[in-house]
Structures are given as structure tokens and as C-alpha cells.
Amino acid sequence: MNEEKKVLGILGGMGPLATVDLYKKIVLLTAAENDNAHIHTLIDSDTDIADRTAAILSGGKDPLPELLKARDNLVRAGAECLIMPCNTAHYFLEPLREGCPVPFLSMLDAAAEAAAVKYPGKTGVILATRGTLATGLYGRTLEKHGVPFFEPSEEEKDVLMHLIYDIVKASRPLGEGIPLFRELLRGLKKRGADYFVLGCTELPILAMEVPQEGPFIDATLELARAAIRACGYAVEERDVKP
Amino acid sequence: MNEEKKVLGILGGMGPLATVDLYKKIVLLTAAENDNAHIHTLIDSDTDIADRTAAILSGGKDPLPELLKARDNLVRAGAECLIMPCNTAHYFLEPLREGCPVPFLSMLDAAAEAAAVKYPGKTGVILATRGTLATGLYGRTLEKHGVPFFEPSEEEKDVLMHLIYDIVKASRPLGEGIPLFRELLRGLKKRGADYFVLGCTELPILAMEVPQEGPFIDATLELARAAIRACGYAVEERDVKP
Numbered sequence: 368m369n370e371e372k373k374v375l376g377i378l379g380g381m382g383p384l385a386t387v388d389l390y391k392k393i394v395l396l397t398a399a400e401n402d403n404a405h406i407h408t409l410i411d412s413d414t415d416i417a418d419r420t421a422a423i424l425s426g427g428k429d430p431l432p433e434l435l436k437a438r439d440n441l442v443r444a445g446a447e448c449l450i451m452p453c454n455t456a457h458y459f460l461e462p463l464r465e466g467c468p469v470p471f472l473s474m475l476d477a478a479a480e481a482a483a484v485k486y487p488g489k490t491g492v493i494l495a496t497r498g499t500l501a502t503g504l505y506g507r508t509l510e511k512h513g514v515p516f517f518e519p520s521e522e523e524k525d526v527l528m529h530l531i532y533d534i535v536k537a538s539r540p541l542g543e544g545i546p547l548f549r550e551l552l553r554g555l556k557k558r559g560a561d562y563f564v565l566g567c568t569e570l571p572i573l574a575m576e577v578p579q580e581g582p583f584i585d586a587t588l589e590l591a592r593a594a595i596r597a598c599g600y601a602v603e604e605r606d607v608k609p
Numbered sequence: 610m611n612e613e614k615k616v617l618g619i620l621g622g623m624g625p626l627a628t629v630d631l632y633k634k635i636v637l638l639t640a641a642e643n644d645n646a647h648i649h650t651l652i653d654s655d656t657d658i659a660d661r662t663a664a665i666l667s668g669g670k671d672p673l674p675e676l677l678k679a680r681d682n683l684v685r686a687g688a689e690c691l692i693m694p695c696n697t698a699h700y701f702l703e704p705l706r707e708g709c710p711v712p713f714l715s716m717l718d719a720a721a722e723a724a725a726v727k728y729p730g731k732t733g734v735i736l737a738t739r740g741t742l743a744t745g746l747y748g749r750t751l752e753k754h755g756v757p758f759f760e761p762s763e764e765e766k767d768v769l770m771h772l773i774y775d776i777v778k779a780s781r782p783l784g785e786g787i788p789l790f791r792e793l794l795r796g797l798k799k800r801g802a803d804y805f806v807l808g809c810t811e812l813p814i815l816a817m818e819v820p821q822e823g824p825f826i827d828a829t830l831e832l833a834r835a836a837i838r839a840c841g842y843a844v845e846e847r848d849v850k851p
Contacts, residue, residue: 380647380649381644382643382644382647383632383636383644383650384633384637386632387632387633387636390625391626394626394629394780395626395780399779401778401779402622402623402624402625402656402658402778403657403658403659403660405625405656406656407654407655407656408652408656409652409653409654410650410651412650412651412652413649414644414645414646414649414650415645415649416645418643418644440687443685443686444682444685444686445682536644537641537643538636538637538641538845603780
């Protein structure tokens with residue numbers, strides 16, 4: 368065992384398919400020739416975490432106690448670096464970092480850094496839940512990295528919420544949401560979007576069905592890359608869709 | 610929380626992509642309308658577990674101590690039912706069940722039961738690592754369920770080992786292995802195979818690229834179904850490839 372290599376902890380379950388998507392991206396992007404060269408990864412796909420958007424927007428049950436419980440469970444089990452495949456849950460990142468004995472990476476920072484590097488001067492649009500958008504967290508993170516952006520209209524937010532909750536989180540066949548998603552992306556391009564920041568972990572799952580409608584900044588993919596590096600492994604330069 | 614619902618623990622990392630594949634199948638096959646209706650799942654994708662085939666066939670490092678460590682880590686973290694997405698590792702299932710305070714399901718039993726139900730009287734062929742085949746475990750499990758079967762020839766085993774180790778476990782593009790895999794399957798059909806038991810967790814990942822070459826019994830898929838039921842959830846009747 369290389370002393371500098373860290374055990375990765377994934378605070379997941381928000382939703383479960385997004386957790387699958389992140390871990391798959393980590394495995395595919397880790398430069399490794401056999402099982403033992405991969406990152407030792409612990410996942411708590413804790414499906415008892417209350418809905419983040421409902422908590423932020425409408426006084427729903429606070430997810431923080433369960434988030435802290437899952438965080439502590441991962442650290443106790445041996446995690447030395449933590450990540451969380453849910454953009455909306457990053458509203459709670461600061462309290463999760465407080466008293467945490469290991470680094471807790473930010474998915475939003477990973478996405479914003481990638482946007483700044485890949486599309487300098489271009490205008491992105493943030494595709495996310497109403498909860499994430501209402502917090503203004505993504506906007507502030509993009510501003511910090513000097514990335515021009517705009518947000519979807521109220522009507523477009525409705526479409527996004529439908530796709531995220533009624534299709535992906537409900538494990539419906541993705542094909543049911545594709546025509547609506549395509550129409551949304553084309554409309555946003557007409558309104559000036561040069562590329563799309565997939566700021567909800569359910570969206571890359573849809574976007575991989577329509578790669579030609581991009582380009583996309585996949586926050587899940589950028590978090591995977593950041594986590595591999597933070598754990599002391601090399602990132603394989605490979606095309607992982609979207 | 611329903612009192613009868615159990616937290617699932619996945620003893621993974623053998624290999625990491627197979628762990629992704631199993632957890633994805635569990636999520637897709639769980640009848641659930643939102644994040645909170647899914648199974649709370651803990652995963653230890655422990656990439657320090659020594660190669661199972663090398664240990665069985667050629668006196669390689671014993672994987673059992675690390676397997677027991679991961680098992681205990683999962684139970685300590687809250688797992689109430691355990692599964693292990695690696696057919697070869699089932700050679701160590703009995704010592705893993707000893708002293709284990711929670712049920713530890715068998716992937717081989719899940720696959721054999723499915724074969725008996727879906728293809729009664731038909732002849733299956735076991736596609737697995739040399740380690741799994743050498744233990745005779747699959748054969749005995751299929752016999753227990755009255756399933757006629759045969760094993761690949763020495764030459765065919767070489768092809769399987771190449772596909773498993775040099776393509777899937779090495780995270781090579783799957784396309785590199787497809788022509789060889791297709792040729793292998795067609796040859797086995799000519800020799801009397803009515804269907805293929807995918808008795809290595811890396812093989813469904815290849816088989817999903819060539820669904821028309823089946824039919825397949827996917828041990829990973831059958832284990833996913835068994836785990837969902839064992840944790841007190843309903844299985845969605847849905848087509849998950851292969």
C-alpha cells in the first residue's frame with residue numbers, strides 16, 4: 368500500500384442512480400490495470416436522507432442530521448476523503464465540513480473549475496433543481512471562477528424538476544424524458560447558452576442519451592476526476608459520456 | 610421506516626466495475642418511486658482483496674483475511690444482509706458465513722435457481738474464471754438444482770481469462786473484446802449450449818454489448834433480485850440487460 372493513497376468515502380443515496388453514476392465514473396477514470404490498483408471506496412447510499420430541495424424551499428424535514436450520521440459512518444469505516452454526489456446537498460457542505468477529520472471535496476467547485484478551463488469567456492447555463500438554484504450556490508461558485516452564466520426561466524425550471532423527479536429519481540425509462548429534455552436544451556441555446564452545466568446528478572444520466580445536444584459540463588464527472596486526484600491516483604484521459 | 614426492511618451490505622471491489630454493475634441492477638430493479646423508497650445500501654469496494662483465482666489455483670496470497678475485514682466493516686457500519694459480487698470469491702462463502710451475525714446470500718444459488726426456472730431441461734454452459742471452474746462450486750450448485758450443464762474447454766477457458774482480466778478488469782474499451790467473445794459464444798452453441806451462465810461478474814458487462822448472442826443467465830442480475838427480496842423490498846419486473 369502506498370502511504371499517500373487514501374480511502375475514498377461516498378456519501379450517496381441522493382439519488383441511488385446518481386451514486387452508481389459517480390462511482391462508475393471514478394472506476395472508469397482511474398488509471399488502473401487490475402482490481403488492486405483501484406481506489407478502496409466506501410459508499411453509504413443512505414436512502415433515509417430527507418429531500419434536499421423540499422427542505423430548502425418549503426420547510427421540509429432537515430436532511431442535515433442524517434447527512435452527518437452518514438458522514439460519521441463513512442469516517443468510522445475508514446474513509447479518508449469524502450465526496451457527495453448531490454449538488455443540492457452542497458447547501459449543507461459547510462456544516463458537514465465542520466468537525467470533519469478528513470477533507471470533504473466540493474462538487475460545485477469541481478464543476479466551476481472545469482467550466483473556466485474548458486469554455487473560457489463562453490456563457491454557461493446552470494441546469495439544476497429549484498433547491499440548488501434557490502440557494503444561489505452555483506451562481507456564486509461560477510462567479511468565483513469568472514464564468515459567465517444564466518439561469519433557466521421559471522417554466523424551464525418546471526421542466527427540469529419533472530425530468531429529475533418524475534423520470535430519473537422515479538427510475539422511469541429515460542426515453543420518456545428525452546424529447547422534453549432535447550427541447551429544453553435547444554431553447555436554452557437559442558437564448559444564448561454556449562454550454563450546459565449539469566448541476567444535478569440526475570441530469571448526466573439523461574444527457575448521455577443525447578450527447579449531440581451538448582456540450583455539457585458534467586459535475587459528476589468533474590467530481591470523479593477531483594476525487595481520484597485527491598486520493599493520490601492518476602486520472603485516465605478517457606472519454607466518459609456525456 | 611418499515612421494521613422489516615433491511616440495510617444491504619455489498620462486499621465489493623472484485624472488481625470495482627462489477628460492483629458498479631450489481632448496485633446499478635439493484636437500484637433499477639427495486640420498485641421505488643423516489644430516493645427514500647430505495648434500499649439503504651453500504652458498499653465496501655475493498656481493492657486490497659487478493660486475487661481469488663490466483664489463491665485457489667497457484668498458491669497466491671489468501672484473500673480471506675481481507676474478505677473477513679470487509680465483512681466485519683460492513684456489519685459494524687449497519688449492514689443487515691450481505692452479498693458479494695464475485696463468483697470466484699464464493700469459494701470462501703462458508704468461512705465468511707461462520708460467525709457472521711447477518712445472512713450472507715449466495716450468488717451461485719441465485720443463478721442456479723434462475724437457470725432451473727427459466728430453462729428447465731435445457732443445457733447451460735458455465736462461463737467463469739479458471740478459479741471458479743477449478744473449485745467445482747458452480748457445477749455442484751447447478752446439480753443441486755437439477756440443471757444440465759457443461760464446462761468450457763481448456764482453450765475456451767483461456768479466452769475467458771483474457772476477456773475477464775485483460776479487458777474488463779483492466780478497464781480496456783469493451784469493443785476490444787467483443788469479436789472474441791462473440792466467437793466463443795457461437796462455438797459453445799455449436800457444442801450444445803442452449804444458454805450461458807455468466808458465472809463471473811465481469812462477463813455481464815461484456816454480454817450487454819451482444820444481447821443477440823444469448824440467452825444469458827446473469828448471476829449478477831439474479832443476485833440483485835435475491836437481495837432486493839431478502840431486504841424486504843419488491844422487485845420491479847423490468848428488462849435489465851443482458
